[in-house]
Amino acid sequence: MSEDMGLIVKTTARATIPLIGIFGAYIISHGHLTPGGGFQGGATIAGAGVLFLIAFGLSEARKRYDHHVYSALESLGGLVFLGIAMLGFSVAFFYNMLWHSGPFLNGKPGTLLSAGYLPIMNLAVGLKVFAGLISAMMAVATYRRWKE
Template sequence: MSEDMGLIVKTMARATIPLIGIFGAYVIAHGHITPGGGFQGGATIAGAGVLFLIAFGLREAEEHYNHKLYSVLEGLGGLTFLGASMLGLSVAFFYNVLWHKGGVFAGEPGTLLSAGYLPIMNLAVGLKVFTGLVSAMMAISLYRRWKE
């Protein structure tokens, strides 16, 4: 069975994969002021990984996928989320200390830097969701190939 999807599909994938990544990053960065956030943005960026696998095949995806790097990034996302949620533990779990104490992250409501550490939480969740979904997709793809 050939893994070659053809020139048109590969060309369109090369053009749209970066755009999907940029849109996912936008959804993550603006998750506290618009619908969306870390999970939705991470899943969107993982969709770019699915498109890469479909367009270029498993062999090419294997060459660009580093299991150890994705595992470390997934753990970093989880630890960042946990660490940020414990910043205000002296008051309450998930107490938004960066917003309540003022400074850079306590801007005017509705602006990008207006939610304290919620953008940091969205980034951590987005990183964890993206790396987890891509790792799961690669594991399923590799398992299927191994069974044949």
């Protein structure tokens, strides 16, 4: 018995997974301007991983999933988020020191580069959420196989 889907689902997944990733990156990068941000974008990108698991099966997902890489990515996201939060510690925790006084990310309000630390924080949260959800998905999928 094959654990993956048919040709139509695989072909559609191959075309859709990169688009989901691009859309998730858009949500992360525009999080300070529109509804969305790191969590929503990270969850969207993790949805591409769920689609991959469904379309190609657990054995193919295991070949491409390395627990150590995703653990490191999740840790990196958390460390970058806390590191950026501590940069403003001379004034207050999470103080946005780059906004209107930094060398970059201090553009005209309403533009992509206008929010100081917020795009960096969104990127860190997106990375953490993406890596955590992919790891949780793989753990649940693997656990389910152990029970059968």
